[in-house]
Amino acid sequence: MKLGLVQYSPEFEYPEENILKIEKLISSMKSKADLLIFPEMTLTGYTMSSMKFAEEIDGIGTKYFINLSSRIKTDIFAGIIELDNNTAFNSLVHFDSFGLIRSRYRKIHPYSNADEHKYYGAGEETVITKIDQVKIGLSICYDLRFPELYRLYAKNNVDILVDIASWPIPRIEHWKTLLKARAIENQCFMIGVNRVGVDEYGSYNGCSSVFDPLGNEIIIEQDSEKIIEVEIDLNKVKEIREKLPFLRDIKLI
Numbered sequence: 001m002k003l004g005l006v007q008y009s010p011e012f013e014y015p016e017e018n019i020l021k022i023e024k025l026i027s028s029m030k031s032k033a034d035l036l037i038f039p040e041m042t043l044t045g046y047t048m049s050s051m052k053f054a055e056e057i058d059g060i061g062t063k064y065f066i067n068l069s070s071r072i073k074t075d076i077f078a079g080i081i082e083l084d085n086n087t088a089f090n091s092l093v094h095f096d097s098f099g100l101i102r103s104r105y106r107k108i109h110p111y112s113n114a115d116e117h118k119y120y121g122a123g124e125e126t127v128i129t130k131i132d133q134v135k136i137g138l139s140i141c142y143d144l145r146f147p148e149l150y151r152l153y154a155k156n157n158v159d160i161l162v163d164i165a166s167w168p169i170p171r172i173e174h175w176k177t178l179l180k181a182r183a184i185e186n187q188c189f190m191i192g193v194n195r196v197g198v199d200e201y202g203s204y205n206g207c208s209s210v211f212d213p214l215g216n217e218i219i220i221e222q223d224s225e226k227i228i229e230v231e232i233d234l235n236k237v238k239e240i241r242e243k244l245p246f247l248r249d250i251k252l253i
Contacts, residue, residue, distance in 0.1 A: 001134065004033035004074075005228040007206045007221060009197025013053070015043035015060050025227050026072065033229065035075045035131060039164050039195040040141050041090065042079040046166035046201060050088035050119040053081045062093070062101075070099025075131050079140070079164050082106065087121040092138050092164055094129045103129035105138035109146055114201065116142075126152050134159050134234060141165040144178045144192070147185065151253055154186035159237045161186060165194045168202035176207055176220070184215035187241050189232055196225055213240040 008025060011017040022038075040046060043061045044053050055062055061080045069076045075097050082091040082104065090107040106123025110116035126149065127138045137153030137160070144163050153161060161182055167175045175192065183190035189212060196206040208228055210218040213236055221228045241247060 001035065001131075001234055002031065002033045002229070002231050003191065003210070004029060004036040005191070005193045005208045005210070005221070005230070006036055006038045007193065007196055007208045007228055008039070008225050009204075010039075010041075010043065010045040010195060012045045012199045013047050013049060015053070018043045019060075019064055022068075025225075026068070029227055030229060032072070033074055033227075035077065036227070037162060037164060037191060037193045038076070038078045039193050040079045040166045041081060042164075044081065045195070045199050047081075048115065048119045050081060051083075054083035054088035055081060056083050057101075059083075065093070065095045066099045066101070069095040069097060073097045075102075077138070077162060077164065084121075088119065089123060090116070090120045090140060091123075092127075092140055092162075094138075096131075103127050103138070105129075105140070107140040107143060108149060109142045111142040128153065128156055128158055136160045136162055139163045141167060144175070144182065147182065148253070150182050150186050151250070154188065154247055155250065155253060158186075158188055159234050160189045160191060160232075163190075163192045165192060166199075166201075166204065167194045167207075169205050170202070172205060172207055176209065179209050180211050180215045180217070183211035183213060187213045187244070187247060188237050189213060189234070196223060213237050 094103040105127035137158040
């Protein structure tokens with residue numbers, strides 16, 4: 001599977017400008033990807049102005065990614081501020097290569113230390129989406145600190161775990177360590193896509209990464225604003241789980 005990890009610096013609360021930046025990045029790609037993954041709150045950056053930017057199906061972000069996915073014939077994971085019954089959710093939306101919404105994941109763990117829980121509702125459901133027969137478990141930023149979420153995904157034999165984020169530099173070693181740990185303990189590919197740049201909350205250096213089912217680092221990219229192109233061999237998931245069948249011995253979930 002060919003992946004494109006979109007590591008970029010969003011203009012804070014400026015969706016129109018960010019669409020232009022994304023279009024420029026897309027035009028620089030060397031080859032077509034099977035899946036493009038964008039960071040958390042893709043078109044606004046990490047904002048607490050939730051109701052200002054929350055959108056339904058006709059919102060600027062949803063319409064843009066529906067158009068983009070169908071135009072380039074590529075599945076896309078993007079961060080959307082979703083509006084439902086007057087509640088905003090920090091969501092990851094899967095747009096398939098036909099421009100259809102395949103899945104929506106709402107962040108289960110809003111980051112209370114930044115008062116995110118005051119402006120966004122908490123999701124209540126795990127979400128496994130599919131690209132062809134590949135099973136992918138979805139998560140957002142702070143979720144990464146809660147291994148029980150990923151254990152539930154592993155029990156459902158996902159091939160890939162994805163976390164999209166706005167993870168700041170002071171705790172970036174946690175980001176890298178936790179991504180590696182989630183790959184090792186769940187014996188699947190772990191993909192983390194983080195932003196770069198600065199906003200009113202802090203500074204970010206990306207370190208978007210892919211780890212294989214043994215926790216080996218396939219790629220990690222620091223600071224650069226680019227689409228990180230990488231290919232993964234999904235046969236490794238089955239091979240490792242058969243050779244080292246640790247997941248069969250889980251007892252408490």
